[in-house]
Amino acid sequence: MIYTVTLNPALDYFMAYDQIEVGEVNRTKITRITPGGKGIMESRMLSLLGTPNTALGFIGGFTGKAIQESLAAQGITTEFTQIFGQSRVNVKVKTLETETSLDAAGPDLTEEDVRNFVKTFDRLTSEDIVVFAGTAPKSLGDSFYEQLIKLVKLQDANFAIDVDGQKLLGTLSKKPLVIKPNREELEEMFDVKFETKEDIIPYGQKMLEMGAQNVMVSMAGDGALLFSDTSVYFAAPVKGIIKNSVGAGDSTVAGFLSEWSKSKDPVKAFKQGVACGTAKVFSEDMPSSSYLQKCLQQIEITKLV
Ligand SMILES: Nc1ncnc2c1ncn2[C@@H]1O[C@H](COP(=O)(O)OP(=O)(O)O)[C@@H](O)[C@H]1O
Numbered sequence: 001m002i003y004t005v006t007l008n009p010a011l012d013y014f015m016a017y018d019q020i021e022v023g024e025v026n027r028t029k030i031t032r033i034t035p036g037g038k039g040i041m042e043s044r045m046l047s048l049l050g051t052p053n054t055a056l057g058f059i060g061g062f063t064g065k066a067i068q069e070s071l072a073a074q075g076i077t078t079e080f081t082q083i084f085g086q087s088r089v090n091v092k093v094k095t096l097e098t099e100t101s102l103d104a105a106g107p108d109l110t111e112e113d114v115r116n117f118v119k120t121f122d123r124l125t126s127e128d129i130v131v132f133a134g135t136a137p138k139s140l141g142d143s144f145y146e147q148l149i150k151l152v153k154l155q156d157a158n159f160a161i162d163v164d165g166q167k168l169l170g171t172l173s174k175k176p177l178v179i180k181p182n183r184e185e186l187e188e189m190f191d192v193k194f195e196t197k198e199d200i201i202p203y204g205q206k207m208l209e210m211g212a213q214n215v216m217v218s219m220a221g222d223g224a225l226l227f228s229d230t231s232v233y234f235a236a237p238v239k240g241i242i243k244n245s246v247g248a249g250d251s252t253v254a255g256f257l258s259e260w261s262k263s264k265d266p267v268k269a270f271k272q273g274v275a276c277g278t279a280k281v282f283s284e285d286m287p288s289s290s291y292l293q294k295c296l297q298q299i300e301i302t303k304l305v
């Protein structure tokens with residue numbers, strides 16, 4: 001079973017405008033409210049791919065209820081820990097030129113919330129993959145993911161992780177199955193600037209040496225790289241009109257895990273990951289299965305090293 005962990009779920013309120021006049025009244029062309037948070041987006045994509053998964057995390061208030069009801073309506077299995085606080089609303093504003101996220105901090109959690117949540121890890125077996133994704137609410141402190149990874153490792157289960165910067169580097173010695181920083185995150189992590197995709201290669205290889213089993217580096221409209229074993233692969237970008245890139249990275253991770261859990265083939269998994277990221281950005285919400293298949297056929301992978 002794949003378990004996704006969203007410590008700070010959100011209702012994503014997506015609004016599209018042609019342009020925005022700051023300080024004026026702006027009226028939307030499109031609005032959409034969907035359940036979000038990185039693990040939840042992964043669960044949505046995994047379910048679309050027909051891969052069994054369960055979404056874990058903290059949920060509360062009427063916003064939490066709306067997240068849960070919407071996921072249930074999409075046939076997604078959840079085992080959230082109910083909290084007294086209220087799940088956040090993140091506002092995503094798209095114009096013809098820009099995409100802006102206005103993300104909330106989220107609720108404070110109590111010690112009891114944390115104890116209840118940790119109990120949900122009791123069921124883990126060595127067959128499972130746990131995906132940690134997104135920011136942890138402040139009240140959990142910086143080391144919470146480390147504690148959870150220890151629980152995963154105790155059961156000999158696999159984990160994937162998609163968190164920011166130095167926190168990600170700190171987890172590599174625990175051998176995550178896959179990580180997927182984007183180019184900007186990687187620049188920040190190593191304090192470098194990349195001019196070409198070839199510049200990225202030593203840093204991807206370094207993260208393998210540090211312990212990651214597979215590393216994907218996504219480069220938005222410039223394609224993506226996979227580092228696996230001693231090889232490096234490049235997925236060429238697909239061109240199209242961006243409809244909503246919220247969750248593109250999460251979809252990439254989900255696509256990888258869905259295929260990997262079946263074939264254990266990292267290159268096939270990478271191809272599916274890139275197809276899912278591509279299909280997501282060219283769709284207003286989650287893509288249809290037929291569009292996903294179409295994108296999969298368009299992904300071309302070449303071996304660089
Ligand atoms: N402008 C784009 N054109 C085509 N594909 C894109 C574009 N932006 C994102 N994608 C797809 O989504 C994936 C993840 O996007 P990226 O922006 O790199 O990650 P993140 O969402 O984590 O910041 C990319 O590897 C690619 O497959």
Ligand SMILES: O=P(O)(O)OC[C@H]1O[C@](O)(COP(=O)(O)O)[C@@H](O)[C@@H]1O
Binds near residue numbers: 039136245248
């Ligand atoms: O947990 P974080 O890092 O605050 O991010 C939350 C946001 O991430 C998302 O999952 C989108 O993630 P992406 O970075 O892949 O676009 C949104 O659904 C959500 O609002």
